Every structure is written in C-alpha cells, then in structure tokens.
Amino acid sequence: MKILILSAYILLVPMAAAAAGNDVFSGNQSEQSQSQSQSQPQSGMSKALPAWSLDKFLPCNAGKDLAMEQYAYSNVTISWSGPVKNGKAHGRGKMTRYADGKVENVYDGYYVDGIREGQGRITYADGTIINASFSGGKMTGDVSLSKPTGEKYNGNMVNYRYYGKGTYYFPTGDKYEGVFRNGQFYTGKYTFNNGGVKYYQRGTEVEKITDKESGYNPKLNEEVTEYFDGDWNRTTRKNAEYYRLITYSAPNIPKGPVRDYYKSGVLQNSFGALYIDYDYTSINVYEGENKVYSKDGDLLSSSYFYNHVLHGPFVEYYENGSMKTRTAYNLGKYNGLYESWYDDESPKFFAEYKDGIIEDGHFTEFDRNGLRAEGFFEQFVSEKNSWAYSNEGVHASASYNSLMFNVSNPDKTYTRVSKMFAADAKSYSAEANIRKDYARPGQGYGLCFDYVDASNCSMFLIGSDKRFTIISYKKGNREVWIDWKSSSAIKDINEVNNLKFFYISNQVVFQINGIEVARINFTPLSKSAGFSVYGAGQHFVKDFITKDYTLR
Structure with missing residues (x-):
C-alpha cells in the first residue's frame, strides 16, 4: 500500500469513528477471529506500559524501587512505606503522592508487582476518604466516599469518577439515587430534604423515568455470551446481529478483553473496558487497545483509550485496505501529525496538531481532482x-x-x-x-x-x-x-x-x-x-x- 507523507498541514479533520460505544452474539468463531482475539492483552493494564500512557512506574524509596501511578504528570512524585519484591512495591503499605512537593493523598492498601490490587483506602489532603478496590492499578467497583463537608457517596466508581449505580448524600439532607455518568446525574431520582423529588433520564431532567431496566444479571468469573440487535440493543440469540464474549469479575466489571462478533462468527471489535453497563451503552468506560474489523475480517481501525478518551496512536482504513487516517491523540485531542487519504490512496488532509490546536494555523488539503489548498486557520490570540x-x-x-x-x-x-x-x-x-x-x-x-x-x-x-x-x-x-x-x-x-x-x-x-x-x-x-x-x-x-x- 502506497503511503504519501507530506510536510504540510490540514484543517477541520473529521473525527474518526471511535471503536468504542458498541455492546455485542455467539456462534462459531472463524479461525481469523480466534487468532485475533488471542493476540489481545489479557488484563485492563499490562505491566509493560506504552510510552504514551499516563500510567507510569515512578521511583519511590529514594529512587531505589518502583510503583505504578495513574495520571503521572511531570510534577508528581511518590514515596512508599511497605514491603518490596524485585524492586517494586509488593504487599500492604502506604503510598504518599506529592504534586510539586505537596502531599495530595495517601493510599493505604495492597500492591502486587508495583501495581495496586485489592482493597485500599485513599485519604486526601482536604480530609476526603475513599474506600475502594483496585484491579490492574485501576479503581473499579463499589466504593464508599466521605468528605469533611458532610457529603457521602456509596456506589460504583471508575478511576475516581462516579460511574454506574450509586447514592450521593448532600449535607443539606438531599440525596440522589440512580445511575451516574462521568460524575454527573444520568438516570435516577433526586430527593430534597423537604420530601420533594425530581427525576433524571439520560442526563436530562424529566417528569418521570420511562426507561426500564433489563434486569440482566450475568454470571461472574466465567465467560458469558450476550446478544445484540443491529442497533446494539440486548436481544435473543434468534434476533441477534452481533454477539459478545465477555467475562465479568464483578457486576459491570469486565475481566480481560471484550470481544464482539458479527453473527457470521467474524470478529467485529476487540477492546478493553473498565465498566460495562447492562442497560446504557453510552456510559461504558473503555480502556486500552481497541480494534474494529469489517464483515470480511479486515482491520478498519486501531486505537487506544485512557479513561474512555482516545489517547495514543490511531489508524483507520477503508474497506479496500488502503489507509484512511493516521494520527495520535492526547486525552481526546489531536496531537502530532494528522494525515488522511482518499480511498484511491491520493492525499486528502494534512495538519500538525498540538493538544487539539493546529500548530501555526497552517494546513494543506486536496480534492479528488488534484486541486490543492494551502490554508490558514486564524489563531487570533497569537495574531x-x-x-x-x-x-x-x-x-x-x-x-x-x-x-x-x-x-x-x-x-x-x-x-x-x-x-x-x-x-x-x-x-x-x-x-x-x-x-x-x-x-x-x-x-x-x-x-x-x-x-x-x-x-x-x-x-x-x-x-x-x-x-x-x-x-x-x-x-x-x-x-x-x-x-x-x-x-x-x-x-x-x-x-x-x-x-x-x-x-x-x-x-x-x-x-x-x-x-x-x-x-x-x-x-x-x-x-x-x-x-x-x-x-x-x-x-x-x-x-x-x-x-x-x-x-x-
């Protein structure tokens, strides 16, 4: 396949169709789909962290030992008080996190080979306390949270955000019970301290909730098959267009890669996830590598997610196999060279981005007839x-x-x-x-x-x-x-x-x-x-x- 690289620039790049957001039929898997699924990472967090990840092994104990820290920005340092094995924090102890030399929080809990696993407690500098469980270094599952202001939360949390079912108690006596999405009310009931109520459905205030829960309750710690129609709504095997093979370690918490298939048995999507909702696919939380395939088994896109936003290298292909888009993301924003082509491999758009902004404003684009535009996206502040x-x-x-x-x-x-x-x-x-x-x-x-x-x-x-x-x-x-x-x-x-x-x-x-x-x-x-x-x-x-x- 011919790849043309220009030292040029582009504008108004269409967002690539994210592989995330689909829920999924079980039939006979083709040899192609079986081999592809076996190549996927087997946990939400690999011990070999990619260079672009914000999860990094940082030195602790005066630089002698290592432990993995999430959101490891350049101003973050850590210190460990606890056992060490093979140069990494291992067992129960206390990990103190600093930002610019000031204490942010203290984690009291367990590490396995430098990665948080199992139960732990985080105490923040402002007095907020979270009791939570960790898997592969990620906070997932039920937590209890209390703030010195009197606010409390009991329910599901994913990477320090309220996700899924939970109850939030306000110091005024008000409370919200229902489903959260990224820390916001999604579908549930808000009760005032005077007995008044209001309702939310899919993020919008409504007179009453009309959505019905599916009542789905899958078995844990064994692979299950889930069936979906053409719109990715749960259905029976008879009516399914897709199916999913997934193992849950706890309610809504997947273990290992999730694999979606066309009803023909060809792999459609393989991805990592920290949370899979049984009723609302829009609040799933994707994490790690995500690959999408055509009905013929050809790769359509390869991307990576960090906390449900695109982060890291991204490539996209046409169904004829030619490259459509190649770029990289930094927490959901284009970062670096963006390149795209038409399906006949002729150039289309090119731009250099930094944190979602076209550097210097310059870009180059082409139409199918070869008309070339050297353009400029005005950056009013710099000018x-x-x-x-x-x-x-x-x-x-x-x-x-x-x-x-x-x-x-x-x-x-x-x-x-x-x-x-x-x-x-x-x-x-x-x-x-x-x-x-x-x-x-x-x-x-x-x-x-x-x-x-x-x-x-x-x-x-x-x-x-x-x-x-x-x-x-x-x-x-x-x-x-x-x-x-x-x-x-x-x-x-x-x-x-x-x-x-x-x-x-x-x-x-x-x-x-x-x-x-x-x-x-x-x-x-x-x-x-x-x-x-x-x-x-x-x-x-x-x-x-x-x-x-x-x-x-």
Whole structure:
C-alpha cells in the first residue's frame, strides 16, 4: 500500500469513528477471529506500559524501587512505606503522592508487582476518604466516599469518577439515587430534604423515568455470551446481529478483553473496558487497545483509550485496505501529525496538531481532482496585534480561534483586515462563522475582501432580518452589487452563520451556510480578507479560514 507523507498541514479533520460505544452474539468463531482475539492483552493494564500512557512506574524509596501511578504528570512524585519484591512495591503499605512537593493523598492498601490490587483506602489532603478496590492499578467497583463537608457517596466508581449505580448524600439532607455518568446525574431520582423529588433520564431532567431496566444479571468469573440487535440493543440469540464474549469479575466489571462478533462468527471489535453497563451503552468506560474489523475480517481501525478518551496512536482504513487516517491523540485531542487519504490512496488532509490546536494555523488539503489548498486557520490570540483594537466606540478582543467586536456607536462601520493571500494565487477563499447578539434593520456584519483602505474595499454582509447585501467602495464611491436581499440560507441573528467567498476565474462566488447566494464578475485590486461590522452590538467571529488554491 502506497503511503504519501507530506510536510504540510490540514484543517477541520473529521473525527474518526471511535471503536468504542458498541455492546455485542455467539456462534462459531472463524479461525481469523480466534487468532485475533488471542493476540489481545489479557488484563485492563499490562505491566509493560506504552510510552504514551499516563500510567507510569515512578521511583519511590529514594529512587531505589518502583510503583505504578495513574495520571503521572511531570510534577508528581511518590514515596512508599511497605514491603518490596524485585524492586517494586509488593504487599500492604502506604503510598504518599506529592504534586510539586505537596502531599495530595495517601493510599493505604495492597500492591502486587508495583501495581495496586485489592482493597485500599485513599485519604486526601482536604480530609476526603475513599474506600475502594483496585484491579490492574485501576479503581473499579463499589466504593464508599466521605468528605469533611458532610457529603457521602456509596456506589460504583471508575478511576475516581462516579460511574454506574450509586447514592450521593448532600449535607443539606438531599440525596440522589440512580445511575451516574462521568460524575454527573444520568438516570435516577433526586430527593430534597423537604420530601420533594425530581427525576433524571439520560442526563436530562424529566417528569418521570420511562426507561426500564433489563434486569440482566450475568454470571461472574466465567465467560458469558450476550446478544445484540443491529442497533446494539440486548436481544435473543434468534434476533441477534452481533454477539459478545465477555467475562465479568464483578457486576459491570469486565475481566480481560471484550470481544464482539458479527453473527457470521467474524470478529467485529476487540477492546478493553473498565465498566460495562447492562442497560446504557453510552456510559461504558473503555480502556486500552481497541480494534474494529469489517464483515470480511479486515482491520478498519486501531486505537487506544485512557479513561474512555482516545489517547495514543490511531489508524483507520477503508474497506479496500488502503489507509484512511493516521494520527495520535492526547486525552481526546489531536496531537502530532494528522494525515488522511482518499480511498484511491491520493492525499486528502494534512495538519500538525498540538493538544487539539493546529500548530501555526497552517494546513494543506486536496480534492479528488488534484486541486490543492494551502490554508490558514486564524489563531487570533497569537495574531492579536493585528486583530485587537479599542478606539472610537469599538473594542475588539481575541481568544484562540474567535474574535469579539463590541461596537457602541450605532452609526459606526468597523473593518479589520489581516489576511493577505499569496501574490501569485489564481484562486482563493475565505470563510468564518459569525454571530451577532442584536441588530437593527439595515445594520450588517460579515466578511470584508479586496481591501486596500477604507475608501477601497468590498463587503459581504448579513443582517438581522435574514437578508444579505454585497457592496463595494472605489475611491470612496459606494457601489451596491446586491442590495439587501432575503435568503432562506440565513439563520436567526443569535445563531451562527457561516459566510464564505471564493475567487476563481475572475468571478466571486458567495455562500451562506454552504448555499450559493450570488456570483459576480470581479477583478480584484487586493488579495485580502477580514471582517466588517456596521451598527452597535456584540459581534462574534470564529473559525476564520483562508485558502490559496493551486493544481498539483
């Protein structure tokens, strides 16, 4: 398979379809699926930790011995008071965790080969106490938690977050009983100290709970088969499209890899998990390697999860076997080079990311016909000297990918231009997501282009009444290309509208929310782009993108 690597950049990369989130039929496994499942890790935490993991073996006892610590950031150190075996904490003792030299918490419990296993108690610096159980270094299962403020929790917890069934007691006498998801109320009943109640279902407050529990109660410590329909709802073997082979060490707690199969017996998904809910697949907690396969047994994606977020290397393939995407994640955010291709192996998108942000804003993208775009995703903060402004009733402030104009003068037109296209660019475009809090009829806001100075520029504006206009100034003389005109493409004023213009073949094409609204013959004086606002109000600009187009 040909892999093309460019030292270039991309933008607006579609999120890869995560392999997680599926629950799963039992039939005869093919030789292919059996061999693949045997290659998966046999526990939630391998003792050989990957370099990208935030679980790390840290030195303790003056650096002589080691113990694994979760969320082992660079400022974390530990000290161990307890037995040691083969240079690792082993047996019962006390582990003190420090952040920047200050005590964060003390763990009193058991280690096996440097990894927490079994029962233990964690006492935090603020007096919070958690009695919990650990498996492979991960906190899973039932816990009891108490805070010095009087709050208490009894129920399931996964990696220091409330997950699954539990009861939370407030010092006021209120309590919540039900299912938690990532520390938030999910489905359950909240009772006030005066007897009043309110209900939650799937994270939303409701009049009453209509979801019914399945009553599923699988056997523990032996492999069981679970059946699912095409939408991953539990069903009978007769009606199943998928099945799952899984072993539970405790209620909702899987032991070893989880394997999902198509009803043909071909492996569909193999993954690690810390928690599997019997009724709500959306609150499963995925951990470790995750591989997804096609009905023919071909690998479609390979990824890794840390605490249910993508973390580490990620690759994705088309069903024809060619590579679709290759990148890496850092706690759910793109980190490093992002590369993607079309199914004929021709290049598609490329970008360099750091913690979810495109470094330097530059990217490269291609269409299937070979048209190449060298683009720029405006980072307003790093370019704030060009964008920030405060004068004459106008204040402009910048954040990473957005800009806010606060205009107090109702008769003021404010224009800010920063981006210049390449001098030899034959075609180019600019777009942005724009919103305004309020406006009077006749007031507009949008893109500025062909800017030389305030007396020589053009504007593509929308207004509060779902109309748009295109105007141009030449030596101070105003020319209306399109007078205020209604368009169903425009959303309400307090909603985000995407405005875009293309210059190509001596024409400018104007789009609102992806719909062409005008096309005008045009010879530019200046290859530039920015924003114009007219009238008082707060204007928000986000995701400003410019592109120069060339043929490969």
